[in-house]
Amino acid sequence: MRPISVFAIHGLGSNPNSAWRHRRSGDGSTVDWLTEVLPRQKGCQEIRITLLNHQTRWDSRTAQVDFTTHAKSMLSYVERLNEGKRPIIFIGHSFGGLLLKQVCCATLHMMLASKTTLSC
């Protein structure tokens, strides 16, 4: 089986450095559970993890794009990054999950649209 590619999309007001990081309450030591814990699991040694960064600040310097544009640009990034055509697992947290849904819908929508147009 070909090694898997994981794409993780964080939520609003977050960033890839903090979104997937667990902080231990006692001594404040931290661990990134996607990049540090997941590759140590059985069968996951050759996994490729991509933490997608997208501008989701809402308190200042907010990105002036609408939701669909945001999703479309994310789709093009994933297309570019998935070299070697690895099987993909998407992980979306909170708003990142909604974006992911929009990406999935857009993908299928484009395929359906081209199918209809091409058969005409």
Next chain:
Amino acid sequence: MHGVSHQLLIYASTESREIAKMTRGILFLGVPHHGSRYSLIARLMACTAAWRGSSTTLLEFVAQGNKELRTLDDRFARIYAGRGGHVSLVGTAPYIANLIETLPEGFGKLSLSPVSCLKVHLKCLAVDLLTTVLDRYARGRRADLRQASNSRN
């Protein structure tokens, strides 16, 4: 003009077909399917800070009871679970799961816990964040770092 858009469509279709074909799993972690109650507070805060480039466009999308959000949820479920959608186009269906945190936990500055998961069409799994397991890894990492700095000295 028509030729160009046609070409674009074919291009987009081949590219996204590749992504759709290779998608084996989709995991949603604490996704607010029906909006988040925190979005109102965040929107009010964003309004007061418009002078420093704050905007409510994305926050409005996650407002509780937003129709667009419901439509997106339905569309997604139809495309992946319904006939003539993903399976008929690609051949295989990816594994899709919603993971709902049962322990209070916030990521980043703003916790966006989902309002409810009752009308979600897809598989819904309730999980406790495995704090003890992750604690062990965090402790291990700290020990590794200390060892590395000792050996350097």
